[in-house]
Amino acid sequence: MRVALKECEWETAGEDLVVVFDAREAVTLSDPDGQVAALLSELRRTPQTVAELSAALGAYGFRLSEDDVGRGLRGLDSLGLVEAAEDRGLGDPDEDERHFSNLSFYGTYADLDRGRATFLRPMRAAHVLVLGVGGGGSSLVQCLAGLGVGAMTLVDQDRVEPRNFARQFLYRHADIGLSKAERAAAWVRDYDPSIKVTAVDRWISAPEDLTDLVQDIDLIAGGLDGHPHANLWANEAAVRAGVPYVLGGANRSQVMYLSVDPGRTPCLACDYADRPAEDGSEGIAYRIAENMKLSNPLTGPMAMQVGSLLAFEAQRYLTGYEPPRAAGFRVTLDLREGLTPQWQALPGNPDCRVCRLAPGRGERR
Numbered sequence: 001m002r003v004a005l006k007e008c009e010w011e012t013a014g015e016d017l018v019v020v021f022d023a024r025e026a027v028t029l030s031d032p033d034g035q036v037a038a039l040l041s042e043l044r045r046t047p048q049t050v051a052e053l054s055a056a057l058g059a060y061g062f063r064l065s066e067d068d069v070g071r072g073l074r075g076l077d078s079l080g081l082v083e084a085a086e087d088r089g090l091g092d093p094d095e096d097e098r099h100f101s102n103l104s105f106y107g108t109y110a111d112l113d114r115g116r117a118t119f120l121r122p123m124r125a126a127h128v129l130v131l132g133v134g135g136g137g138s139s140l141v142q143c144l145a146g147l148g149v150g151a152m153t154l155v156d157q158d159r160v161e162p163r164n165f166a167r168q169f170l171y172r173h174a175d176i177g178l179s180k181a182e183r184a185a186a187w188v189r190d191y192d193p194s195i196k197v198t199a200v201d202r203w204i205s206a207p208e209d210l211t212d213l214v215q216d217i218d219l220i221a222g223g224l225d226g227h228p229h230a231n232l233w234a235n236e237a238a239v240r241a242g243v244p245y246v247l248g249g250a251n252r253s254q255v256m257y258l259s260v261d262p263g264r265t266p267c268l269a270c271d272y273a274d275r276p277a278e279d280g281s282e283g284i285a286y287r288i289a290e291n292m293k294l295s296n297p298l299t300g301p302m303a304m305q306v307g308s309l310l311a312f313e314a315q316r317y318l319t320g321y322e323p324p325r326a327a328g329f330r331v332t333l334d335l336r337e338g339l340t341p342q343w344q345a346l347p348g349n350p351d352c353r354v355c356r357l358a359p360g361r362g363e364r365r
């Protein structure tokens, strides 16, 4: 394996070497004879194997065995300064150029065991079901496209309306009156033809309306308005399929998101104290909510915040660059509180009818 040095700078300070990868922190290493500085200089010159480095350091006057160099590299790896050279790209120069910043982002998280491309490949292979391409959903679609998701199925039943233009930036004036799902899909095809996209112009009015959509998907993201149970149906579809469900929305001055990792976190149904009774009768909140008419106060900055938060959480699930932040938590950001995130754990319900449907239940905590 060839080892590559990440972008960093260093300076000798007496017997120490001060190395900076992230401008917020300097790492001070003891380097009385300059071995570490020589190793960094060699790595910066070109990515190399342990054997090559051992030989190259001889020119600096250091007799270091391959074991010595290996120990030094593991030390640099523990500081996040080196990565596997072979996996810094997907192997296709055009694709690597297209994903230049995605790869660079994963470079921060890459190490000797996980190269940048090991984060990007699962995103390129992923199929995300996006429920709703309105306020948050249209920004979510744009973020997922930029991240290079492999495939998206976009579900919405609405037409593009003039009032959407406060916040839904993937639509154009000429799209007014046309199917949002179709226009959003067309936007994705124009943006990046390598992304497979399917438009589903459908009203989700019953759980069965989701059945055919959850085949061969890796994640469900979005939020359905319309029927007050729609998000519970999406939750159940995700739990049955055993795929993560990332949900977001807005309420007055607040944006929120949460994620459900079936079998590992409580689900949305656990959280509903006033959920529908087993006999099909409905709680009072549902009955009242069905009659509630809210004029949508969502503006562009808020909608993009929702879409961005959902995309980040989807990215965490799909690439594993860091663990999901909202797994089992409702995270709210209120404009009145400067958008500082507040985490509220979803209450688990050991008797949850939906959680029992998760595949691989035996592995749950």
Ligand SMILES: [Zn+2]
Pocket (backbone or CB within 6 Å): 266, 267, 268, 269, 270, 271, 349, 352, 353, 354, 355, 356
């Ligand atoms: Zn549950």
